[in-house]
Amino acid sequence: MIPIMDINVSKKFIQLLILKFTLTEIILSGNVLIWPTDGSHWLNIKIIIEELVQRNHNVTVLASSTTLFIKSNPASTVNFEVIPVAFKNSNIDELIEHMIALWLEHRPTPLTLWTFYRELGKLLDTFFRINLQICDGVLNNPKLMAKLHKGSFDVLVADPVTICGDLVAMKLGIPFVYTLRFSPASTVERHCGKIPAPVSYVPAALSELTDQMTFGERVKNTISYPLQDYIFQSYWGEWNSYYSKVLGRPTTLCETMGKAEIWLIRTYWDFEFPRPYLPNFEFVGGLHCKPAKPLPKVLWRYKGKKPDTLGANTRLYDWIPQNDLLGHPKAKAFITHGGTNGIYEAIYHGVPMVGVPMFADQPDNIAHMKAKGAAVEVNINTMTSADLLNALRTVINEPSYKENAMRLSRIHHDQPVKPLDRAVFWIEFVMRHKGAKHLRPAAHDLTWVQYHSLDVIGFLLACVAATMFLVTKCCLFSCQKFGKISKKEKRE
Amino acid sequence: MIPIMDINVSKKFIQLLILKFTLTEIILSGNVLIWPTDGSHWLNIKIIIEELVQRNHNVTVLASSTTLFIKSNPASTVNFEVIPVAFKNSNIDELIEHMIALWLEHRPTPLTLWTFYRELGKLLDTFFRINLQICDGVLNNPKLMAKLHKGSFDVLVADPVTICGDLVAMKLGIPFVYTLRFSPASTVERHCGKIPAPVSYVPAALSELTDQMTFGERVKNTISYPLQDYIFQSYWGEWNSYYSKVLGRPTTLCETMGKAEIWLIRTYWDFEFPRPYLPNFEFVGGLHCKPAKPLPKVLWRYKGKKPDTLGANTRLYDWIPQNDLLGHPKAKAFITHGGTNGIYEAIYHGVPMVGVPMFADQPDNIAHMKAKGAAVEVNINTMTSADLLNALRTVINEPSYKENAMRLSRIHHDQPVKPLDRAVFWIEFVMRHKGAKHLRPAAHDLTWVQYHSLDVIGFLLACVAATMFLVTKCCLFSCQKFGKISKKEKRE
Structure with a gap:
C-alpha cells in the first residue's frame, strides 16, 4: 500500500523521483x-x-x-x-x-x-x-x-x-x-x-x-x-x-x-x-533483507524426537521464517551462529544478538557486532547453560544493546539507494x-615492486648515497690538499 | 512533463520508486x-x-x-x-x-x-x-x-x-x-x-x-x-x-x-x-550541471572596444550562458581555462576541449582530460594563433575526442543517484x-608512528635481532664447549 500523502506533495515527490531515475x-x-x-x-x-x-x-x-x-x-x-x-x-x-x-x-x-x-x-x-x-x-x-x-x-x-x-x-x-x-x-x-x-x-x-x-x-x-x-x-x-x-x-x-x-x-x-x-x-x-510479513498461525514444522530434558517453555522447529520472526515486535534477542545473512536480518530489524560462532567468517562477524555494542558472545567450546542464559539476560535487560542494534538499523535503512x-x-x-573500466585503479598495471615504489625508493637512496660519497670524497680531497699545503708551509 | 508510459508499467514503476525512497x-x-x-x-x-x-x-x-x-x-x-x-x-x-x-x-x-x-x-x-x-x-x-x-x-x-x-x-x-x-x-x-x-x-x-x-x-x-x-x-x-x-x-x-x-x-x-x-x-x-535550455535569440551582451585585428567571424561577449551553449547540438568544442565547473559542463554535454590552463587546479584538470582523450592542451606562455587553431582542428576533426567526451558524459549520467x-x-x-560517525575510520585515533605501524615494525625487528643474537650466542657457546672438549680429547 502506498501511504496516503497530501496530493500536491505526492505529485511533486513522484515527479522528482521520476526525474531522478529517467537517466x-x-x-x-x-x-x-x-x-x-x-x-x-x-x-x-x-x-x-x-x-x-x-x-x-x-x-x-x-x-x-x-x-x-x-x-x-x-x-x-x-x-x-x-x-x-x-x-x-x-x-x-x-x-x-x-x-x-x-x-x-x-x-x-x-x-x-x-x-x-x-x-x-x-x-x-x-x-x-x-x-x-x-x-x-x-x-x-x-x-x-x-x-x-x-x-x-x-x-x-x-x-x-x-x-x-x-x-x-x-x-x-x-x-x-x-x-x-x-x-x-x-x-x-x-x-x-x-x-x-x-x-x-x-x-x-x-x-x-x-x-x-x-x-x-x-x-x-x-x-x-x-x-x-x-x-x-x-x-x-x-x-x-x-x-x-x-x-x-x-x-x-x-x-x-x-x-x-x-x-x-x-x-x-x-x-x-x-x-x-x-x-x-x-x-x-x-x-536480502525485507520487511517482515505477519507470522501465520499454523506454519512451523516439527521433526524428530523431542529430547526428554527439554523445558516446557521451549519448542523445537525444523524451519522457521527467520526474517519474519526477527521483524516481530516481540523479538527481544537473536541467538545466532553469526552467519552474515542472519546478522543482517537482525541489523535490519534492530534486534540485539547472542553470538555462538562456529567457523569461517562467523567469529569475525560476532566480533564486529560486539565492537558495535549490539551483541554478546558465548564460546561454543566452553559454554554452560548459565553462560547462555546470562548472555541472553544481558542483551535483553541492558538497554545499550537494543539501542545499538537500533542505531545500526537506522544506519542500514538510511542509504541513498x-x-x-x-x-x-x-x-x-x-x-x-x-x-566498468573507468573504476579500475591503475594499480593493476604495476608490478609488486612498482606498486610499493621500491624501485623509486632504491633510486632515491642510491642518489643520496652517491651524493654523500661525492661530498665526502671532495672533503677528503680538500683536507688532504690543505694538509699537504700546510705541511709544505710548515716545512718551509 | 512526465513522459507518457504504459499505465501498468508506470504504476509499478512509481510504486517501486516510492518504496525505494520511503525510508x-x-x-x-x-x-x-x-x-x-x-x-x-x-x-x-x-x-x-x-x-x-x-x-x-x-x-x-x-x-x-x-x-x-x-x-x-x-x-x-x-x-x-x-x-x-x-x-x-x-x-x-x-x-x-x-x-x-x-x-x-x-x-x-x-x-x-x-x-x-x-x-x-x-x-x-x-x-x-x-x-x-x-x-x-x-x-x-x-x-x-x-x-x-x-x-x-x-x-x-x-x-x-x-x-x-x-x-x-x-x-x-x-x-x-x-x-x-x-x-x-x-x-x-x-x-x-x-x-x-x-x-x-x-x-x-x-x-x-x-x-x-x-x-x-x-x-x-x-x-x-x-x-x-x-x-x-x-x-x-x-x-x-x-x-x-x-x-x-x-x-x-x-x-x-x-x-x-x-x-x-x-x-x-x-x-x-x-x-x-x-x-x-x-x-x-x-x-551544478543541468540540461541545457534553448538559447534565446537576443541575449548576449557586448562590452568594450572591439580589437581591430579581430576576424569577421568572431564575436565578443561579456557574458554567455555557458551551460546552455555547451548543450547546444552545434557546440563542437570548448576552449577553456580548465576550471572544474566548466570542465564538468563540457563532460555533462559531451563536448571535447581545448585547454589553456592558467593556475591552481587548472593544469591538473586539463591533464586529466588529456589522459582520458577528451582534450588537447595549449600552453598559454608559448602559444601562437596557429597552435590554438591546430588544437581546435584536432579536437573537432579527430573523432576520438568527441567519442571520449561522449563516453565521459555517459559515465557521468549513469550513476545510481x-x-x-x-x-x-x-x-x-x-x-x-x-x-556520520559510523563512516569515520579509526585511523584518526592513531599517532603518525602507530598509523604507519613503525612501533610494531620496530618491535618485530627487535625480536628478530634478539633471536638472532641468542641463537648466535648459543652456537658460539656450543662451539667453544665442543672445541674445549675435542682439545682436551686431543691432549689426552
Whole structure:
C-alpha cells in the first residue's frame, strides 16, 4: 500500500523521483550467467537473481550436478545448466564438518595461529579437488561451452569462493562481476582487487580483531596478514598452472580475478569498520533483507524426537521464517551462529544478538557486532547453560544493546539507494557499458615492486648515497690538499 | 512533463520508486549554516544552497563584507550574515593575479618544483592574513556569535579552502560537512582526512601527472608529496596556535579539520583517476550541471572596444550562458581555462576541449582530460594563433575526442543517484543523525608512528635481532664447549 500523502506533495515527490531515475533506470532485457557458491552463499545470490528476473533479464545458473541448497524452482523462469561432477553431497558435508572441527580445535589465537593456518592449508587441498571438478565440468565440456557461447550472455555474476567463474567469463569473452562476503582471508581482494588494508587499523580477516587495537593486537594483526598470504598464495600455485593451461598463455589466478569489473561486497558500514576501498568496490550488505510479513498461525514444522530434558517453555522447529520472526515486535534477542545473512536480518530489524560462532567468517562477524555494542558472545567450546542464559539476560535487560542494534538499523535503512538496487544497478551498468573500466585503479598495471615504489625508493637512496660519497670524497680531497699545503708551509 | 508510459508499467514503476525512497526521503526542515569560499567555489556551493532551500531548509550564509561573487539574491529566502573585514576587493584581485603570475613563471616541472613551492609559500602568507580577518570577524565578534548560537543550526557546510568554518562549527557545537575540489595540494585530505594516496599510481595534486607514470614521473611524484607537505604544514603552524587559542586547549588545524563528518569532493570517476578513498568521502563532481535550455535569440551582451585585428567571424561577449551553449547540438568544442565547473559542463554535454590552463587546479584538470582523450592542451606562455587553431582542428576533426567526451558524459549520467542528490542526502544524513560517525575510520585515533605501524615494525625487528643474537650466542657457546672438549680429547 502506498501511504496516503497530501496530493500536491505526492505529485511533486513522484515527479522528482521520476526525474531522478529517467537517466539511470533505462529498462533493458539482457542475458545474465550466474556462477554461484552453495550453502548460505546461494541464499544471498538468489535474491539478486530474483531481482534480475523481475527486471526482465534472462538468467541462467551454472550449477553442479551435486548441490546442497542450489535448486531450480519450477515456478521461476530461471534457467539451470548442470555441470556434471563426480563428488557427492557427503563429500561437501564432510568438508564443512572438517572446517567446523578445525575452528573448534584451533580457533586462531596468537598461540594457535600457525597450526590453524597449517591445518586450513590441508583443507584447502580437499576444496581444490572438489572445485577442480566443477571447473573441468564446464571448461573441458565442449558441448556445455558451445551452449553457453550460444547464450550470448552480457555479463557473468560470480561468487569467487568457488573458483573458475572468471575463467568461464574470459572464455566466453564477457565481463564479470563478483559478489562475496570475503575471499578466504581477503587475500583476493587485497592482492588481486588491489584494495588497500593498512595493518594499523584494518583487522585481518579471521583475526576476530576490531579497528581499535592495542599494541599487542596490532602485532598479531601485522603477523596475520603475511601468514595468511603465505598459506593462500601457496594454494594459488596449483590454480596458476590450471588458469595458464585453460587460457593458453602464462597467467595467474590473481591476474584473472583482478579483471572483475565490480566487487559487490556483502557488508556495509553498519557492520564493517570504516576502511579504505576502491571505486569498483560496492558494499551491498543486507541486500536480502525485507520487511517482515505477519507470522501465520499454523506454519512451523516439527521433526524428530523431542529430547526428554527439554523445558516446557521451549519448542523445537525444523524451519522457521527467520526474517519474519526477527521483524516481530516481540523479538527481544537473536541467538545466532553469526552467519552474515542472519546478522543482517537482525541489523535490519534492530534486534540485539547472542553470538555462538562456529567457523569461517562467523567469529569475525560476532566480533564486529560486539565492537558495535549490539551483541554478546558465548564460546561454543566452553559454554554452560548459565553462560547462555546470562548472555541472553544481558542483551535483553541492558538497554545499550537494543539501542545499538537500533542505531545500526537506522544506519542500514538510511542509504541513498538500497543495497539490492545498488547491486543490480552495477550489474546492469556492466551490461550497458560492457564493463566498468573507468573504476579500475591503475594499480593493476604495476608490478609488486612498482606498486610499493621500491624501485623509486632504491633510486632515491642510491642518489643520496652517491651524493654523500661525492661530498665526502671532495672533503677528503680538500683536507688532504690543505694538509699537504700546510705541511709544505710548515716545512718551509 | 512526465513522459507518457504504459499505465501498468508506470504504476509499478512509481510504486517501486516510492518504496525505494520511503525510508530515506524523510522530509525535514532544518537550519543550515554555510561557510563559503569566494570566486568559482561560490558558483558550486550556491547550487547546493538552492537545493537545500528547495527541500525546505533554512539556509544562512556567513560571508565577508568584501566579496567578489558572493551576493545575496533579493528573490531568495537565503539569509546572509555579514562578517566585517578590512581587506578590499583589490586585495583579493591582487592575490589572484599573483597566483596566476606564479604559475605562468614557475609552473611546476621537476626543475622548478622547489622554487614553485617556495614562491607559493610566500603567497600563502598573504592568504593567511586575509583569511585571519574572516576568522576574527566571526570568532572575535561576540554579537555575531550570539546570533549564530540563537540560530540553532543543525549542520555547517564549509568550503575548507577558506579556513575556520570547522572552528565556527566547533564553537557552535554542531557537526560540519566539507565541500571541496581539493585543499591546497590535498594535504588536508591526506593528513587530516586520512585518505590513502599510494605514490605509485595516485598523482600528487598540482603535479599534472596521471595514473600512468613512467619511472621518472614516479620519482617526481614521490618527491612532490613530502615537498608539498613540508610547504603546507609549515603554513599550518600559524593556524595551530590560532586554533588552540580559540578552543582553549592545545590542538592543531589538522585535528580539527579531521572532524569533518563527510567530505563532498567536487569530482567523480568520469574526471578522477580511480584511487583508494574512505566511506566518508563522496564524489559529487558536476552537481551544478543541468540540461541545457534553448538559447534565446537576443541575449548576449557586448562590452568594450572591439580589437581591430579581430576576424569577421568572431564575436565578443561579456557574458554567455555557458551551460546552455555547451548543450547546444552545434557546440563542437570548448576552449577553456580548465576550471572544474566548466570542465564538468563540457563532460555533462559531451563536448571535447581545448585547454589553456592558467593556475591552481587548472593544469591538473586539463591533464586529466588529456589522459582520458577528451582534450588537447595549449600552453598559454608559448602559444601562437596557429597552435590554438591546430588544437581546435584536432579536437573537432579527430573523432576520438568527441567519442571520449561522449563516453565521459555517459559515465557521468549513469550513476545510481545524481551528484547533487547525493551531496544533499549526506548533508541531511548528518542533520538527521547529528553526524556520520559510523563512516569515520579509526585511523584518526592513531599517532603518525602507530598509523604507519613503525612501533610494531620496530618491535618485530627487535625480536628478530634478539633471536638472532641468542641463537648466535648459543652456537658460539656450543662451539667453544665442543672445541674445549675435542682439545682436551686431543691432549689426552
